[in-house]
Amino acid sequence: MKFSEFMDFFPPNSVIFPKKSRKPSRTGKISQLVDSSNKVVKSSVFFAIKGNSSDGHKYIQDAVKRGAMLVVLEDKSFIRNVKTVPYVLVSDSRRYYEKMCSLFFGRHDETMFNVGITGTNGKTSTTYIIEYILQSHGVSTGVIGTVNHRVGKKVWPTSHTTPDPSTVHSRYKDFRKHGAQASAVEITSHGIDQKRMHSINFDIGIFTNLTQDHLDYHGTMENYFSVKEKLFTELLAQSSKIEKFALVNGDDPYGRKLKTHSTVSKHFFGKDRKFPIWFEVKEKHFEFQKLEIGYFDQRFQMKFPLLGDHNIYNFISTLFVYDYLKIPMASVIKKMESFAGIPGRLQRVREIKNKNVFVDFAHTPDAVAKTIETVRELRTELKSNNKIITVFGCGGDRDSTKRPIMGQIAEGKSDVVIVTSDNPRTEDPMAIIDQIKAGFSNQSDKIFEVNRSLAIQKAMQISKPGDIVLVLGKGHENYQIIGDKKRPFDDYKEVIKYAK
Template identity: 45%
Template sequence: MKLAQLFSIYPEYRVGETIHKDVVNICRDSRDVVPGSVFVAISGYKVDGHEYISKAIENGAIGIVAESTAKIPKEYSGAVVIVTDTRVALQKLASHFYGNPASELFCVGVTGTNGKTTITYMVEAILNHYGWPTGVLGTINHHLGDHVWKSSLTTPDAVDLQRRLREFCALGAKAVVFEVSSHALSQYRVDEVPFDVTVFSNLSRDHLDYHLTMENYFHSKERLFTDVLAQSSKSEIFAVINQADEYGQKIFPTDRAHVFRYGERDVDISFTINKMDFQGSEFEIITSRGTVEVQLPIPGLFNIYNALAASGVGLAAHISLSKIAEALSEFQGVPGRLQRVPLSDVCRPAIFIDYAHTPDALEKVLESLNEVRKASQSQGQIITVFGCGGDRDKGKRPIMGSLAEKYSDLIFITSDNPRTEDPEQIIQDVLVG
């Protein structure tokens, strides 16, 4: 793509000698700039990219996108775009550069404090079962079928996101499902994705080191159902919302959207449980389109809720309830999400590994295991081994300690990625609870 074509979405750009050159990439980090790059100067929370414009030019930038001309050398002869917000510009330029790949895909965005990963994998299973090859962008990795890429962020930055979507299209994908983080929403990373369906799982304390207040945290999540979904170019759009969550009850999506609310009663998608044990759950999904029985091979009430959310996406894609139930009944779970450790002797303890790193996630896991223990009339103990990460919200540590004590028969507190903090101090913070 020529620079003139890339910058054509900003008709007021300053024409330079480089305007007919080929663009090789778009960068927000001057260290990544090579001859042929376009550099977008982002005013970050810790670093201002405008301070590195000269370095980007030195490295070969043929175009500069900035919020002012103050840091652009007067002698620079390349093309320049001045915008109000370079974060927004980065999204638009990246999407344009890669040919707006999301417009070619059925796009699903899942947000919430807990459950995002499991819901995305369930949605992937349903859409794949229906015959739509589906890519996944999330915390564990990015993947499409046997193609797997490493993931460093829950939601990639704008350039990586659009590049990956173009790769998915080239590999034959018909759909993509994202985990959409609150950071990504507050930084506009998915604003150029025309979503077909957006999903809200729940909201509880997390990331307050970044958002500072629960209100800020909620409003960042809410954007997916208001600002972002409202500007989707898709002709039919849907929002799937957990009505059992107090924050879900506060989300009122754009008027354009069809809304499916899920929960236990008085909702669009509800359920009744027939059986629960450590092997999984048998339950019925009840909708206006009918009722279907599901044998979900992973345990826990919260996983039933995750299945309802994924079912809402299936219904939005006009997939039959029977096909949705088939896919969920074959679902084998997600690595690290209430993942059962296989043991040859059935009489041995049931051992689960779970990513739970927030008070709400820990409570849901332990509460569900207690419910399963009661339902299956097991006499076994619940033994919990956990820790809290360093350089993150310290306020949740005593809360997690208190919850572990409430729902466990025995607790082992250990180290979990202390980063720059003293592991012993983190443990002491947990013990306060």
């Protein structure tokens, strides 16, 4: 991007040139846009952003020393620190950073069909399903999510579900380079609140559900909900797409009160036949479920390959996507029947034949409850008396109020509970376990093993043929974070190791 193109984005006379500054050539090129002084290289533009734990304005001088050619800031009291380069004073430097990243990388999302998914649980599964169905019908689809970023066989690792604006918009450039026509994107509340995706031109927004999580960041459930709602009142409203839609879980109490912008058409999905998109479970088995699905004026029967109502919700939330793209619904249903499943989402360890062992990412009270309840209901339907053994922990440096709640849920719905570590991060793992203990009515019959590998080993040792073993919390993750170090660890592989 040329400096002149950058300047033209702002109103006339917005770029201020201090007396000691050198005016960059209008044809000079900007090397990159950054929000951290550590990322600055020669000819960068530095955006001073106020974060939760650090204020970028304090690093303006460092950014200039490292080669920043221009500074964008919102706190005028720091203008005195900008003496040798031009600057722009804006109302919201975080928002401008995101918008300028879109411009810098070429606004490639404008030429793609984009679906954004938000909610506490189900985002990853929903992106996997969209990717699978679209790809199988010839629509190359890029995914930005918890597990990774990918399109076709090209994969980029990620450390955040919703990455920073520079990564988001550069990834869309990558998607187009690799032939992507559509995208399925997980959108977290942090990502919305920190304006990481406000310039993405979404066609469809999906709301999966809302349950307790991230209260360490948002404070209250209402704050958490109001941020999630912005996908439908702000992000979709700002999209340049002519038609925009919201697909909302009508069975979720927050979904029922979710508001959308006047330019966004809303459709509910759920179990209620009054909704335009609904489902009913006819039969349940460990290998599949038989469903009846209603899609507006159409009816379908299908053999659904995943366990749990939550997976059905995830699937039916996507039906409008395919219909909008003129993919026949009968073809969608048929293709979904052969879906192999989602890594770490109630993923059956198929190498173990005599026990029902599942690995799942459930790490919130609601997700833990739904996961265990799924296998409890199935056990009841099959008239089985096999035990449910649940292995779980809670992540460190995250919402601590949910820990005793998760303990209470695991105790109430499982026959055997093994409490262990998740990703303790910088917290004391035993202290986290002690907080989980507070939710138990009886601690004497629980098993406490801080070493996650040994906890999984214990579960495999005490389980008998036909028992159900749930290893919860980490799902697809192939690492464990202890302190500030990330070490290799894979729940699925650990189960197989101890199954021998």
